[in-house]
Amino acid sequence: MTDRPAVLAVDVGGTTIKSAVVDGDGKRRLAHAVPTPVADGPAAVVETLRRLVSAQATAARAAGEPVTAVGVVVPGVVDTSRGIARYAANIGWRDVPLRDLVRTDVALPVAVGHDVRAAGLAELALGAAGDSADALIVVVGTGIAGVVVAGGTVVEGHAGIAGEIGHIPVGDLEVRCNCGAFGCLEMFSSARAVSRMYAERTGTTLAADQIVARLGEDADAREVWRSATATLARGLVCAALLTDPQRVVLAGGLSAAGETLREPVAAAFAAGMPWREAPELVVSELAGAAGLVGAALLARDAAEEGPA
Missing domain, CATH: 3.30.420.40 (ATPase, nucleotide binding domain)
Structure with a gap:
């Protein structure tokens, strides 16, 4: 990932939502995590995710390393072509248009993927399955x-x-x-x-x-x-x-x-x-970072493809 612009990677889990700005060398900066408010319902999880993405994008600009795209990975059933989180048993959401919601917030290309499949891509590209x-x-x-x-x-x-x-x-x-x-x-x-x-x-x-x-x-x-x-x-x-x-x-x-x-x-x-x-x-x-690394790979692809 050398010499490429920075991207924002977000990994939504049933316990924690993790995020990091991934720079051109693949280094994770501005790492931040917040609890996933599952007990407050799926709408609260979506709102927490959106606030985190907006805050991290703002922090990256302030640090002089603005992100060019966002990759969000989530559990459950995901329509990756449309960026829709179809279903997740541990979160409770159904048919959430995450790509459109996040893109509205940050005006950047956004990719939404399955958390484990993204982790698998990371393991294939950079990890133990290569x-x-x-x-x-x-x-x-x-x-x-x-x-x-x-x-x-x-x-x-x-x-x-x-x-x-x-x-x-x-x-x-x-x-x-x-x-x-x-x-x-x-x-x-x-x-x-x-x-x-x-x-x-x-x-x-x-x-x-x-x-x-x-x-x-x-x-x-x-x-x-x-x-x-x-x-x-x-x-x-x-x-x-x-x-x-x-x-x-x-x-x-x-x-x-x-x-x-x-x-x-x-x-x-x-x-x-x-x-x-x-x-x-x-x-x-990569351990627990595999999802974030995979989200960054998806964000790279979205940045190269440009706005949908």
Whole structure:
């Protein structure tokens, strides 16, 4: 990205909305994050996003590095050609014309993409999947979703939702997911799930990273982590048997746990396919920044294409 103008990247998650100005060398500046006001409803999330984009664009101008385009990545079902956030279970919005709304605010080219697919593009371009023609990139954050790469190409699927590994029913079928189905992987192995399961066992609410930090001294934390990683491995087995990747990349906020996540998942992943060699399992170097990097790549494309 050397010698290119700066762009604004925004990654909307179920817990946090992250943003950064990405300069021509790919460096992230003016990084800022705000809580996602999910409890206040989808309209509040949209308003918070719009305020953040406007504020960051203003800050970039004041810093002498105005942005030339905006890339916004969001969870759920996304119509990327029209810039519409069709549906997201963890946010609750439906058919939100994000591209038009944000473009009205900042008068710049705007790209809207799927957060996990954007993270997958980042991993292909700059991360751990770059030398793998066939890969599965799994983003484990507030929710869980994946990107399937086959023959060096991201698989879209008929409805554009290939790789929705978070809704494979490999957990307790008595537990209902926010999507309306039962037993979904992300209800048992996401950061939100780790926090929920720990609270159910102990009555104490902690963030997933706090629970990971307690593994050496807290038996409840260890049991929750054992369950979460074992269930994640079952989901990966299902996905790997269907897509046959050379490499599986764990990305997203929970991947910041590094080997504490990779080791138990890798062991259970291999055990789930005793008749074949398991694909290589690695942790992304981009970790929780993969979505932002992907949003910046989308913004670059929008800047080159100019106003829609």
